[in-house]
Amino acid sequence: MKNILSILTIFVLLIGCSSPKEKEIIISTNQWIGYAPLFYAYDKGYLKKLNIKIINSVSLAEAADIYRVGKADMVTTTQHEYHSLMESTGDIKPIILLDRSNGGDMVLSNKSVEALLKSKNIKAYLEVDSINKEILEDFIANNTLKLKNFTIINKDQQQIQGIRYTSKEPMVIVTYSPYNISLQKRGFVEIASTKNIDSIIVIDALCAKEELLKNDKHRLIQLKKILDKSIDEIQRNPKLSHQIVSKYISNMSYSDYLESLKNIKWINKPSKKLINFISRYDYTEETLLIK
Amino acid sequence: MKKISIKRFTTLILILIAVWNFAIFYYFYSKTKTTIDILIKENIQTEALHLNHFLTKNFNPDQIDEIASQIDNFVLINKTITDIHIFNEQDRIIYNASKMYEDEPIDNHSCTSIKNIMKSDLLKIPCYTFKIKYYKKLDAHYYTVHIYLNKQYISNTKNKEALHILYMFLITTILLIFVIFFIIQKYVTHPLEGLRRYAYYSEYPPLAFVIKEFESIRYSLEMTFKRLKSEQENLYQLSTRDSLTGLYNRLSLQEKITWLISTSHRTDESFAVIYLDLDNFKNINDFKGHNFGDKILQNIATILLHTIRDNDMAARIGGDEFVILLPNVENEEKIHEIAQRIKLKLSQPLIIDENHYSVTASMGITLYPKDGDNFHTLLKNADIAMYKSKALGKNNYYFFTDSLNADVQKKINMERLIQSALENSYFELFYQPKVDIQTNKIVSCEALIRLIDPIEGIISPDKFIPIAEENGLIVPIGEWVIKEACNQIKKWEQTQLSNIKISVNVSGIQLEEKSFFNVLKNCIKDINISKLDIELTESVLISDFNIKLELLHKIKELGITLSLDDFGTGYSSISYLKRIPYDTLKIDKSFIDNIKENELFLNMIITIANTLELDIVAEGVETQEQLAYLKDLNCDMYQGYLCSKPLPAYQFEKLFYDCKSNQNNS
Numbered sequence: 023m024k025n026i027l028s029i030l031t032i033f034v035l036l037i038g039c040s041s042p043k044e045k046e047i048i049i050s051t052n053q054w055i056g057y058a059p060l061f062y063a064y065d066k067g068y069l070k071k072l073n074i075k076i077i078n079s080v081s082l083a084e085a086a087d088i089y090r091v092g093k094a095d096m097v098t099t100t101q102h103e104y105h106s107l108m109e110s111t112g113d114i115k116p117i118i119l120l121d122r123s124n125g126g127d128m129v130l131s132n133k134s135v136e137a138l139l140k141s142k143n144i145k146a147y148l149e150v151d152s153i154n155k156e157i158l159e160d161f162i163a164n165n166t167l168k169l170k171n172f173t174i175i176n177k178d179q180q181q182i183q184g185i186r187y188t189s190k191e192p193m194v195i196v197t198y199s200p201y202n203i204s205l206q207k208r209g210f211v212e213i214a215s216t217k218n219i220d221s222i223i224v225i226d227a228l229c230a231k232e233e234l235l236k237n238d239k240h241r242l243i244q245l246k247k248i249l250d251k252s253i254d255e256i257q258r259n260p261k262l263s264h265q266i267v268s269k270y271i272s273n274m275s276y277s278d279y280l281e282s283l284k285n286i287k288w289i290n291k292p293s294k295k296l297i298n299f300i301s302r303y304d305y306t307e308e309t310l311l312i313k
Numbered sequence: 314m315k316k317i318s319i320k321r322f323t324t325l326i327l328i329l330i331a332v333w334n335f336a337i338f339y340y341f342y343s344k345t346k347t348t349i350d351i352l353i354k355e356n357i358q359t360e361a362l363h364l365n366h367f368l369t370k371n372f373n374p375d376q377i378d379e380i381a382s383q384i385d386n387f388v389l390i391n392k393t394i395t396d397i398h399i400f401n402e403q404d405r406i407i408y409n410a411s412k413m414y415e416d417e418p419i420d421n422h423s424c425t426s427i428k429n430i431m432k433s434d435l436l437k438i439p440c441y442t443f444k445i446k447y448y449k450k451l452d453a454h455y456y457t458v459h460i461y462l463n464k465q466y467i468s469n470t471k472n473k474e475a476l477h478i479l480y481m482f483l484i485t486t487i488l489l490i491f492v493i494f495f496i497i498q499k500y501v502t503h504p505l506e507g508l509r510r511y512a513y514y515s516e517y518p519p520l521a522f523v524i525k526e527f528e529s530i531r532y533s534l535e536m537t538f539k540r541l542k543s544e545q546e547n548l549y550q551l552s553t554r555d556s557l558t559g560l561y562n563r564l565s566l567q568e569k570i571t572w573l574i575s576t577s578h579r580t581d582e583s584f585a586v587i588y589l590d591l592d593n594f595k596n597i598n599d600f601k602g603h604n605f606g607d608k609i610l611q612n613i614a615t616i617l618l619h620t621i622r623d624n625d626m627a628a629r630i631g632g633d634e635f636v637i638l639l640p641n642v643e644n645e646e647k648i649h650e651i652a653q654r655i656k657l658k659l660s661q662p663l664i665i666d667e668n669h670y671s672v673t674a675s676m677g678i679t680l681y682p683k684d685g686d687n688f689h690t691l692l693k694n695a696d697i698a699m700y701k702s703k704a705l706g707k708n709n710y711y712f713f714t715d716s717l718n719a720d721v722q723k724k725i726n727m728e729r730l731i732q733s734a735l736e737n738s739y740f741e742l743f744y745q746p747k748v749d750i751q752t753n754k755i756v757s758c759e760a761l762i763r764l765i766d767p768i769e770g771i772i773s774p775d776k777f778i779p780i781a782e783e784n785g786l787i788v789p790i791g792e793w794v795i796k797e798a799c800n801q802i803k804k805w806e807q808t809q810l811s812n813i814k815i816s817v818n819v820s821g822i823q824l825e826e827k828s829f830f831n832v833l834k835n836c837i838k839d840i841n842i843s844k845l846d847i848e849l850t851e852s853v854l855i856s857d858f859n860i861k862l863e864l865l866h867k868i869k870e871l872g873i874t875l876s877l878d879d880f881g882t883g884y885s886s887i888s889y890l891k892r893i894p895y896d897t898l899k900i901d902k903s904f905i906d907n908i909k910e911n912e913l914f915l916n917m918i919i920t921i922a923n924t925l926e927l928d929i930v931a932e933g934v935e936t937q938e939q940l941a942y943l944k945d946l947n948c949d950m951y952q953g954y955l956c957s958k959p960l961p962a963y964q965f966e967k968l969f970y971d972c973k974s975n976q977n978n979s
Contacts, residue, residue, distance in 0.1 A: 084366065090443060091362045092428030093355075110444040110455070111428055150448040151369065159451060174450050176370075 047074045047234065047241065050085040050094035053271045055199050055282040056121035056226040057098050059252035059290075061270035062263055068248045072241050078270055081178040083151045089114075089229075096230040100153040101303040104229055108304070115235050115309040116227045118246050119289045122296075123224035125217030126285035127153060127198040129161045130210035132189055138213075141192040142171050147185060148196035150176040153224050158196045160222045161214045199282040200274050217285070225289070225300050227310075235309060246290075246311040253288050319505055323497045327490050334489070338482035345478055349471055353393055354430045360391050361427045361443060361460055368445045368458065374401060377408050385410050396461035398440075402454055424459050435467055500524055508534065515541070557607055558614035561628040566636055569626055570681075570688045573640055577681060585648045587637040588677040588695035589617075589655070592707040594633035597672070605665065606633075609672060612663045620658045621651065635674075636692065642680070645712070652676055652710040660708070673708035675699050684713045697721050727780045730772075734764050735789055741765055742797045743959035744815070746968065747930055747952045750944050754976065755969050757814035759848065759952060760798045761959045762790065782822055791823035792832050799836045801962060802844045810969055816846040816876055821853040824861055834871065842872035848899065850878045854889065862893060869894045876930070881918065890925060898922045902933025905953070908942050919946050 051057050063069050064076050077094060079085040082103050089097035090110055098120070099107065107114045131138060138144055144167075148154035162169055172194070177185070179201040187193050194213075195205060206212065216224050228249075235242065256263040264279045274282065289296060297307060317325075364387060371380050377399070388394050388410040399408040424442040425433050433441075440461045446453045504527045507519035511531070515538045522528040553565040561569070573584050591597075591613065598606040610633065617627040617635060626638040637655070642648055655676070662669040677698025685691035694713040702711035711717075734740050744758040764772040781787040798817045805811055823829055837845060847868065854861050865875060876897035877890070881904050890898075900918055904911045922929045931943050934953030943951055957968050 083369065087362055087365045087369070090428060091358050091365060092426075092430055093358050093362060106446070106453075111426065113428070150451060151446055151453070155448075155451055169450060172450075174448065176448055178370075 044073045044241065045238075047072070047096060047238070048094040049074060049076045049096040049098070049228070050079065050088040051076055051098040052079045052082050052085045053200070054082070054098070054226065055126060055271060055274075055279075056123070056286045058256055058263065058267045058271065058283075059120065059249045060098070060228075061267040062256055063248045063252040065266045065270075066252070068252065069245075072244055072248070074241075074245065080180045081149055081152065083149055083178065086151075095234050096228055098226060099229050100224050100226055101300075101305070102151075102153040102156055104227070105304070106151065107229070113231050113233075114229045115232050116305050117230045117235060117242055117309060118228040118249060118311050119292050119300075119305070120226045120228060120249070121286040122226065122289050123198070123216040124285055124287045125199075125215045126282065127157050127196075127224050128202055128212045128215035129157060130195045130197060130202060130205050131193060131213045132187060132210055133192040134211075135165050135213050138167060138192055138194065139165070144172050144192045144194055145175060146172045146194045146196070147175050147177055147182045149178050150174065154196035154198075156222060157214075157216070157219075157224075158194070160219055161194075161196075164214070164219065164221065199285050200272055200278060203274075203278050203281075215285075223299065225303060225305060226286075227305065243311060246313075250290050253290055256283075257288075319497075319502050323494065323502065326497075327494060330493065331486055331490060334482065334486045338478065338486075342475060342478050342482075345474055346471060349474055350435060351431070353435060353467055353470070356391075357393055357441065357460065357462070358427065358430055360387070360394060361441065361458075363387075364397070364458065364460070365443060365445060368399075368456075372399075372445055372447055372456065374407060374447060374454075374456065381408065384408065392466050393463055394460055395463040395466075396459075398459040398461070399445075400457040400459070402456070404457070407456075427460070435462060436464055438462070501527075504531075507531075511538075555614075555629040558611055558629050560614050560617070560635070561626060563628065563630040566626070566628040566630060566638065567688045569638060570691065573638070574681065574687065582640070583642050583683075584681050585639040585642045586679045586681070586691045586695045587639065587648075587652060587655070587710070588679075588692065588699040589635040589637060589674050590676075590699050590703070591633040592673045592675055592703065594672075608665050609663065609670070612665065613659065613672070613674075616658050617655065620655050625651075630692075636695070645680075648678060648680075648712075652678065656708070656710065675702040675707050676710035677702055677713060678710055679713045694718065724780055727777055728784055728786070730764065730766060731777055731781055731786050731790070734766075735786070735793065739765050739767070740790070740793060740797075741961065742794065742801065743961055744801075744965040745952055745959040746956050746965065747816075747950045748956045749950055750940065750948055753972075755813070755956070755972055756950065757816065757846065758965060759816045759818075759959075760794065760801070761818075762794055763959075778820075782820055785822065787820050787822050788826050791819060791829075794818070795833060795836045798845065799840050802840045804962075805844075805966075806841065808966075809973065810966060811841075812844075813969070814844045814846050814874070816848045818848045818878065819853070821850075821856070824849070824853055824864065825857065830864060830867060833868065833873075837871065837873070843874070846874045846876055846897065848876040848878040851880065851882070851889070854893065865893060877927075879932070881914070887921065890921070890927075895925075895927055897928040897930055898925075899930045899932050899952075900948075902953075905931050905933045905935075905939055905943075908939050912942070912946070915942075915946055915948075919948055923947070 049060065051060055060069075060076060061078075064074075069075070077085075077088055079088065082098075082100065085094075085097055086099065086103040086107055088094045089107060096117070097103070097107065097114070099114075099116075104114060104116060133141070146158060148158055158172075161167070162172070179197060182195055182197060183201060183204060185195075189209075193210075195210060197205060202212070216222070228245075230242065256267075260280060260283065261276065264274075264276045268274050268276075268279065271279075271282075292300075292312065297305070297310075297312075364384075367380075367383070367387075371383075373379070384397055388397055397408070397410045398406055401407050424440040425438045427441045427443040430441055440459045442457055442459050444455050444457055446455055448454070500523055504519065504522045504524065508527065508530055511518055511534055518535050518538075519531055522531055553561060555562045570584075570586070576582070577584065591609070594606065594609070597609060610629070613635065614627065614629065617637060621627055621637055622639070624640055626640075628636045628638070630636055637651075639648060639651060656674070659672060659674050662671045664670075677695040677700065679685055679691045679695040679698065681691060684694045697717060698711045698713035701717055702709050705711065730739075741763050742760045743763050744760055746755040747757040747759065748754065749756045762774055762778075764774075764777055766772055778787065778790075781790050794817050798815045802815055805813060819829075849865075869875065874896035875894060876899055877893070877895045878899050879901040880898050882901045898918070900915065904915055904918075908915065919929055928949045930950040930952055931939075931948050932952050934940055934943065934951040934955045936955060939953075940951060940955055957965075960968060
């Protein structure tokens with residue numbers, strides 16, 4: 023009887039002593055090479071320790087929608103989605119800077135810029151509700167093209183992959199890595215990219231609800247460290263990282279993977295200058311986890 | 314500590330189980346409610362997300378009718394959603410799934426952002442909202458979507474699940490309680506009740522139990538009761554049977570007779586009790602030893618058992634006392650027949666240790682209800698009848714009668730009176746003078762005891778002395794007589810009666826009493842011993858002659874004289890006269906009454922007495938003629954009514970003085 027009582031007491035104490043499980047954090051993201059550290063950390067199980075899961079979408083817009091309806095606590099965004107979500111939800115804060123596009127976002131066309139200048143009816147395929155919009159606006163402005171000459175066709179990148187075209191009608195496609203690869207293989211040529219556009223920097227960051235930043239900052243700091251570590255490992259061993267993350271980014275080949283990596287720059291440890299620059303996009307030091 | 318029954322204990326445990334179950338139910342109920350809530354919210358979230366995707370890709374405010382049916386289907390398919398409204402940037406409704414409200418103003422305050430759905434209360438929030446963008450060229454235009462929930466459905470879904478859980482809880486709890494109750498009843502309560510009943514009544518042992526501990530108790534009880542029953546039977550045997558003969562004992566006999574009496578009350582049937590006592594059994598024990606006596610008793614028991622009828626009962630109630638109970642006695646002839654048969658069987662010689670031995674028995678018979686209406690009376694009266702049978706010569710049987718009872722009652726009354734007389738000094742000594750025939754002077758006297766009953770008056774010794782001798786009261790009476798006589802001698806010492814010798818009668822029983830000599834010695838301490846004479850009859854010395862002779866010599870040595878009373882009526886052995894140191898010989902009154910006819914014998918007696926130098930006293934002298942004869946025969950003294958009847962002391966003194974005065978005057 024005494025033994026039974028002792029076992030029961032220990033059992034009750036153990037139950038009483040066990041700490042409650044931390045609330046799950048869901049990150050809504052999409053298939054962008056710049057988010058490879060997230061996939062890498064997730065696949066390696068680093069995120070599991072922090073009870074963090076990811077939802078991978080086709081486009082940034084869909085990822086943002088998931089966040090918008092409250093099905094995710096964090097979301098990967100460019101400044102476009104960041105502002106869009108700020109406008110529609112009023113509850114989003116940039117937390118961790120991941121990368122900036124360095125050629126990763128681009129404008130493809132079946133015509134040269136000069137030919138486009140002469141055209142009165144140019145079809146422009148893009149995800150309007152994304153950074154594509156800002157890229158196209160910047161492209162039109164930088165090349166003295168006229169918006170009125172463009173027919174805007176709002177498609178997501180998956181849909182854009184399947185469009186039919188003839189070489190006669192001028193077309194412009196605003197896309198980003200890795201969706202550019204198949205399009206370029208079909209004959210589209212890069213006529214502008216973030217590599218050579220100085221007027222715009224595409225910032226990819228991980229944003230979160232304000233409440234999460236307030237109540238769970240410790241986990242976010244841990245997440246930042248994990249992402250830093252993942253970026254290091256990706257840089258040090260791209261082959262291994264490709265094996266790990268390729269399934270999250272449309273089974274991209276290793277060569278395409280290496281090529282895509284070249285189109286981004288990691289800004290997880292940003293310079294002061296960059297921070298100052300991106301402040302114009304409402305990325306402030308107050309919320310960003312820099313170290 | 315308050316004690317509770319196992320049923321109550323079980324009920325308490327079941328209540329605890331029910332409470333525990335209720336707590337579990339409540340936990341799961343809350344959990345289920347929360348889970349259902351979360352699932353519904355997630356479902357709404359997902360639906361909102363799909364709607365968002367759909368609208369983002371397909372929404373065109375100018376062509377809204379093209380997607381209206383799809384939005385309507387969206388509402389129809391999703392039971393949790395009851396309506397969807399879309400508002401333009403001017404907050405005017407442009408689409409309503411259930412009805413078109415053109416130009417209706419938006420009420421944004423009552424709707425909650427869809428992203429807060431997880432924190433909100435579904436039943437309190439009227440609608441959830443999110444924004445969609447529509448691009449004209451590259452310019453974004455924001456439209457608001459309101460999703461209205463089907464609260465009735467949500468509430469019903471929740472309640473339905475709650476009811477399911479409640480039913481499940483109730484059914485499982487009730488079933489569980491019934492099952493536990495049944496199990497406890499079957500395997501604990503009933504066995505315990507069975508054990509309790511078995512322990513209390515020690516009958517009808519319960520069947521083997523499943524639970525080991527109960528079975529162990531049941532088995533232990535069974536073993537204990539078996540042992541107790543065996544011991545009880547042994548004890549009953551010991552308590553109801555006579556250990557020597559195996560016959561019933563007194564207690565059993567009493568029970569049986571009491572039972573027969575109660576039965577006979579209803580049936581008016583009679584029964585008989587035969588009290589059987591072996592004749593002279595004491596002698597058997599004395600001469601043959603107790604072992605032999607026991608064998609005799611065992612043989613007698615066997616004979617009785619073989620002689621009586623099947624439904625008769627034989628019991629041994631004392632040393633050699635047996636009782637035979639004869640139920641259903643139709644008439645006295647039957648009793649005679651059985652008594653005769655017993656007598657006949659007992660009279661046949663017994664073979665004990667290869668020796669033939671004959672015993673006889675005396676029987677007294679009583680009949681219920683004639684001779685007694687209870688055990689004690691029936692047995693007592695049978696005993697009386699048995700004594701009567703013995704008195705009539707033994708080896709026979711005698712029926713109890715009323716006259717026999719009257720005699721016995723008389724005897725009992727006399728015994729009581731004697732006892733009372735001893736305690737209350739109803740006894741008195743009367744003195745009858747002994748007169749010197751030659752001088753005609755009173756020279757001595759015989760002290761004769763009288764019982765003076767306050768009611769009846771004087772009771773003569775022949776009425777109470779035999780009874781006193783029978784029951785042993787003669788011993789204290791005899792002591793009283795000696796003490797009283799000695800006191801009288803002492804009183805007379807300083808008077809003219811100082812020379813008067815007093816004779817007291819001593820019975821054989823008194824003489825056999827071991828303390829007699831010491832009592833006598835104590836009594837004579839303060840008197841002139843020569844003034845005391847002891848009268849003994851011839852029969853006193855018949856038994857234990859040598860012992861008594863020795864005692865008489867010792868008495869003589871004290872200086873007390875001895876008189877042989879009633880000479881001529883008994884054995885009248887001359888050799889006895891020679892050996893016993895008598896001083897006086899008293900000729901019995903029967904010789905004096907017919908003195909002429911007995912002259913020769915009287916002459917012979919006087920001659921022998923003179924030869925042996927004994928004084929002679931003639932008893933019962935009533936006439937002058939008798940006195941003249943005695944004088945001629947040279948008799949020394951006489952005693953009788955001629956001189957005086959026995960008188961109280963003061964009258965005797967008066968007589969003495971009168972006689973003396975007369976003599977002096979003459």
